[in-house]
Amino acid sequence: MRITRSTIALFLLPAVVLYLCIFLYPTVRALLMSFFEIPNIASRMSDWSFIGFDNYWQLLHNSYFIDSAWNVFKIWLIGGIIVMVFAFLFAAILSSGVKGKSFWRSLVYLPNTVTPVVLSVVWLHYIFNSSYGFLTTVFRFLGLDGLADLQWTSDDHLFMSMLIAYCFGSIGYFMLLLNAGMERIPHDFYEAALLEGAGPLTKFFRITLPLLQDVFRMTLVLWTITAINFFVWSATFGQESPETMTPGYYMYIKVFGAKSSVYQESAFNVGAGATVGVIITVSILVISAIINFLFRRQERLEY
Amino acid sequence: MANKIRYVPLYLWxxxxxxxxxxxxxASFSTTRGIFTNELFESGLHVSNYLVLFKDMNMGRYFLNSVIYTVSACVGVLxxxxxxxxxLGRVRFRGRxxxxxxxxxxxxxxxxxxxxxxxxxxxxxxxxxxxxxLVLIYICTNVPFSVFLLSGFFSSIPKELEESAAIDGCGPVKSFVKVMLPVAQPGLITVSIFNFIAIWNDYIFALIFANNPxxxxxxxxxxxxxxxxxxxGNYAGIFAASMVVFVPTxxxxxxISGKIVSGITVGAVKG
Structure with a gap:
């Protein structure tokens, strides 16, 4: 069937216009805003005052921002290790021919379908509660009074506790990606290995891992995007406390104001908020490029 | 032995x-006192936690809001x-x-x-x-991902379908609506499930754009x-409120869990 150019245009136009208005224009405008001081989110362009790289310079000397960037780095690194280890473990188990695979897969993915607001509530008010909570009860039962008395939600431990709860809610997605990759590896490879007398561990390290390199690279990039955009849990679990602050949430505070008093003195410069957004985006691009470079491959393995 | 060990992490999870x-x-059917004394149902089941939410806290209204946002945005995205x-999935043209x-x-x-x-x-x-x-925001922000996922579904539909539609005298618009959309229905459903979960659970956009209570x-x-x-200090109320959000999803x-899992797999393999 011939499809005329006007039909193509008619079908594509709404989505393309929407993309230009909602993605391209705001991205360019945010980049522009990062070079201005802007008193109010509703300010017209004529009220902006150009300050060059001042926003960037000030952020790099702002201890709140530096602390929040350090937090997000820890989320990326420590959280990344936890999530990848568990995602790999579950993906490997699920592709090893367990009974009831689709049930287990849906179960591990379940926390990803629950809003962070609810996950934060059940972790904060049940798992980590210091009087009737899950961890206290379990450790008390095991006779580990030192661990049972740990105040999981005190300032000292809040970040670690949040990271554990956050990882629980994120493992499923990365497990699915890795599992999908593992199941695309043809069975012949494993059968051949079996004939050669390879054990399950040898098969995993010699066949699964090397062939999974592309999927793993993509998984790491997606984790980087997720981790550096870390935002919601700072509000729902951390309740705006400095221990759980991330650049994403700091940006929100800069633009829309803070509820807690800690951040109030430094609030409100929309330009600085846009600058944080630009820094987040650039960091994602740079880290993704590094990951792609490290996992580059001279010869593509086709299978 | 090694076979059984595989199930240990699964059962722990x-x-x-x-x-x-x-x-x-x-806990949502208990009282705060019951929660703290580890005797959840010492004073019986308490449905009042839920009644308070819907009567005094307007939870019904917010529930309705979320339904309106989610349903109309899911339709709008499609x-x-x-x-x-x-x-994008079926036609070769310059600039594709x-x-x-x-x-x-x-x-x-x-x-x-x-x-x-x-x-x-x-x-x-x-x-x-x-x-x-928020309806507009949710439509706009979910369009790119949906286009990406759906074009995969459309490209897997056999070409003969359109040709026979053309022979029957259907124009491009009519053959799209009458022939392609029904055939692509599984794809449309999968995409909508993703959008549904993303929109229902969204916090960022709601926080910024829903500034009117x-x-x-x-x-x-x-x-x-x-x-x-x-x-x-109303802990039973906290759990009840969370369950109002959790249970429907x-x-x-x-x-629908099977569809979600296979949908992500499709996206992963393509990406």
């Missing part, structure tokens, strides 16, 4: 999940994304790569970066403060109810 959400459900995905790259690039733009200019734009267009605000979403209302109840998930 199962037990933990049951304990986590099971306790929350039980209206915009399906025709574009159809063209460019359009494709465009939608893909949108997937890597952080939502946080665009919220500030978008908010300004909405303020200047006087689009804030109503239910429509009447337009709050369920997740947003839950957060402020939880904060209020934490201050007043959980029930839905039981029915």
């Amino acid at each position: 199962l037990m933990f999940t049951i304990v986590l959400f099971g306790f929350a459900i039980l 209206v915009v994304a399906a025709p574009a995905a159809y063209i 790569r460019l359009v494709e790259t465009m939608f893909l690039s949108a997937l890597s733009i952080p939502a946080l970066l665009i919220t500030i200019p978008l908010f300004t734009m909405f303020v200047q267009l006087k689009l804030t403060g109503s239910l429509l605000t 009447k337009t709050h979403t369920l997740a947003l209302a839950l957060q402020s109810i939880v904060q209020g109840f934490t201050n007043s 959980f029930v839905l998930y039981i029915f």
Whole structure:
């Protein structure tokens, strides 16, 4: 069937216009805003005052921002290790021919379908509660009074506790990606290995891992995007406390104001908020490029 | 032996999940006193936790808001994304790569970066403060991913279908609506499930764009109810409020989990 150019245009136009208005224009405008001081989110362009790289310079000397960037780095690194280890473990188990695979897969993915607001509530008010909570009860039962008395939600431990709860809610997605990759590896490879007398561990390290390199690279990039955009849990679990602050949430505070008093003195410069957004985006691009470079491959393995 | 060990992490995860959400459900029918004394049902079942939420906390209204946002945005996304995905998935034309790259690039733009200019734009267009605000935001932000996923579905439909439609005298628009859409239905459903979960659970956009209390979403209302109840020490109420948000998506998930899992797999293999 011939499809005329006007039909193509008619079908594509709404989505393309929407993309230009909602993605391209705001991205360019945010980049522009990062070079201005802007008193109010509703300010017209004529009220902006150009300050060059001042926003960037000030952020790099702002201890709140530096602390929040350090937090997000820890989320990326420590959280990344936890999530990848568990995602790999579950993906490997699920592709090893367990009974009831689709049930287990849906179960591990379940926390990803629950809003962070609810996950934060059940972790904060049940798992980590210091009087009737899950961890206290379990450790008390095991006779580990030192661990049972740990105040999981005190300032000292809040970040670690949040990271554990956050990882629980994120493992499923990365497990699915890795599992999908593992199941695309043809069975012949494993059968051949079996004939050669390879054990399950040898098969995993010699066949699964090397062939999974592309999927793993993509998984790491997606984790980087997720981790550096870390935002919601700072509000729902951390309740705006400095221990759980991330650049994403700091940006929100800069633009829309803070509820807690800690951040109030430094609030409100929309330009600085846009600058944080630009820094987040650039960091994602740079880290993704590094990951792609490290996992580059001279010869593509086709299978 | 090694065969059995494989099941250990799975059963641990199962037990933990049951304990986590099971306790929350039980506690939501208890009292704060019962929760702290570890005797949840010493004074019987308390449905009042839920009644308070719907009577005094307006949870019904926020529930309705979330339903309105989610359903109308899911439909809106399909209206915009399906025709574009159809063209990208089936028709070769000059500039196709460019359009494709465009939608893909949108997937890597952080939502946080665009919220500030978008908010300004909405303020200047006087689009804030109503239910429509978030519906528009949710439609716009979910279109690129949906185009990306749907074009895969459209490209897998056999070519003969359109040809026979053309022989029967259907124009391109009519054959799209009458022939392609029904055939692509599984894809449309999968995409809508993704969008449904993303929109129902969204917090960022709701926090920024629903600045009028009447337009709050369920997740947003839950957060402020939880904060209020934490201050007043109403722990049973906190759990009840969470369950109002959790249970509907959980029930839905039981029915559709297979589709979600295969949908992500499709996206992963393509990406």
